[in-house]
Amino acid sequence: MKHIISILIENEAGALSRVAGLFSARGYNIESLTVAATEDATMSRMTIVTSGSDEVIEQIIKQLNKLVDVVKVIDLNDGKFIERELMLVKVKATAQYREEMKRMCDIFRGRIIDVADGSFTIELTGSGSKLDAFIESLDNTAILETVRTGASGIGRGDRILKV
Amino acid sequence: MDSQVKNTAITGAEIVIRCLNEEKVKFVFGYPGGAVLHIYDEIYKQNGFKHILVRHEQAAVHAADAFSRATGEVGVALVTSGPGATNAVTGIATAYMDSIPIVVISGQVPVPAIGMDAFQEVDMVGITRPCVKHNFLVKDVKDIAATIKKAFYIAATGRPGPVVVDIPKDITAHLAEFIYPKTVEMRSYNPVLKGHSGQIKKAIKLLLEAKRPMIYTGGGLVLGDGAEELIKLAQTLNYPVTNTLMGLGGYPATDKQFVGMLGMHGTYEANMAMQNCDVLIAIGARFDDRVIGNPTHFLSQKRTIIHIDVDPSSISKRVKVDVPIVGHVKSVLLEMNEVLKAEDTKNDISKWWKQIDEWRGVKSLLYKNSDTVIKPQYVIEKLWEVTKGDAYVTSDVGQHQMWAAQYYKFDKPRRWINSGGLGTMGVGLPYAMGCQFADKNAQVACVTGEGSIQMNIQELSTCAQYGLPIKVILLNNRYLGMVRQWQEFFYENRYSESYMDSLPDFVKLAESYGHIGMQITNPSDVEGALKEAFAKKDKFVFMDFITDQDENVFPMIANGKGLSEMIMGKDNKHREELE
């Protein structure tokens, strides 16, 4: 099953490679990984999307906790949470596609953030599956380029990950 | 000196030395080179610790590792950048796999040269990341002291392990005040020490209700200094105890409750009891593949498992556990013994003991001695007798290692020093050095093979320099015996590259370093030779025992097989009925 794991980690040189190295060394898969500093610049927040049996996820959490730089780890799937990902898609916007692209963008509540002669760049946020759905609903030959940030996640309501 | 008082500025190199003095380090095992020359210059001027000049950096780390295994203190090694650092990696990985607390200080090229493919540059932090508990690259002289303080703290606490501190050369020349922190506070690192009391009570209840209880302890018990409390627990309950290869000495081997080592080359009774028990308590052990064999086979028998370990990630990793207790083994066992005082500990398990005694009757370690060729098992039995069971025994990796583990009865913890996790050939001699430095009057025996000893044979020179009275017990079978055994069993006797040709004359070799060399070819000379060697209390003696080439290690559990599927030796009269 897919799990979203949130990590607070010391913002030290090499911290990211410790996490990435752990996943590759122990054969855990990473679907996506995002990281940036938090409001406290000495600490980074990382979101990892991974999948595995309950036993594997339990081991992943334990092994992450064992890293000396890791301050806190939670599995967002243990409770209610919100998942968001940002995607930028450059699509063909020649006469033949222009209206269709505008329409699709509206349906998915995206925004056109760059307009050129033959192309649009669309910005879209949402869960990973929403972004997948958008891509699937476009004519494949009209997609020029896509870039996705990978998911970020946060607990709902009182679920707070902080030191 | 009060470390909080500001002093005048000193160099980074001197700070390194002062830190090691603050940590009361007695020995630093090392080898100099360009990137650590400033540090070596300060070593020249100090006498707080003794520097031991090895002949290869791998041996420096192994010796520091063994010093730690023997004493419980943090071992320290010092190496230069580049090749010095890479030579240290095998030693670091060996310590990592067995959770041994050591601090390795490596030199690095100057900060401005990092990333420029400078002479003798290697990304030490990158290379060692998967085989250290933690590592640091120090980029500011002001950080040296706090980093070394953290390194020692991290190495020794929680589940111990090696920590690397990589220090660029220019940093060791820069100046700073020396301020050694008194304590370490890390929001990201707070190992749990005390076990959960509710879980402990639950465990006690289960243990007292058991019909076929079993106590299984590993290296964690030895490293956590839990042996004394284990003896109390086991003897209060009168339950059987088995130790893993890493855990030998955790429970006295000569005690009647001890059923021997378990696992791939464990005794029949230990493996059968492990498989057939109804309540199992695992203490500082991790159910690894060499211990329980095939986990599916192991789990095909129902039992309740209690697991005490300082590392939560060791619990329910290979085998699902019913009562996990995360905590330092000694503190958890102390609490268990406390709880037990108020309980009625009479639990009649005589039927279970009767069953175990029947298994003991199989005599799985029985071998047929010979009066024409030296049996390796016999050498170890005699070694035990001659040293009165009180030596530090180090071993290399191979058949000789297993025989040492099976036939030397370890009654004390921290006496059996070997590479269990990584299985590193070449550790034996440097491990013996570490033990001899740890306890200069002790009897230290290095049980080795002619393959393994040649992997760090250069250390004969170090032993000569420091006058270490180690006794090398070479079980010379002219084969990479353990490899040959597998080839005999699983590759239809195709002995591919497992023969040891062109061996040196070990007697002359030892003598060329100024040591005593002995070759023993006759079984009737074994005991006398051992007595003669150990009587030379201040001499290094290299004993080349020419042993039976075809001997195999039994019992054996083949890869992927279960605990009750042991192969017995050909001299075992039960061999057929068991198969």
Ligand SMILES: Cc1ncc(C[n+]2csc(CCOP(=O)(O)OP(=O)(O)O)c2C)c(N)n1
């Ligand atoms: C560094 C290293 N290389 C290879 C091995 C694989 N290996 C395990 S046991 C063994 C044979 C050891 O031979 P020897 O030291 O003569 O001991 P014996 O088994 O004959 O007692 C080998 C090659 C290893 N454990 N370590």
Ligand SMILES: [Mg+2]
């Ligand atoms: Mg051999």
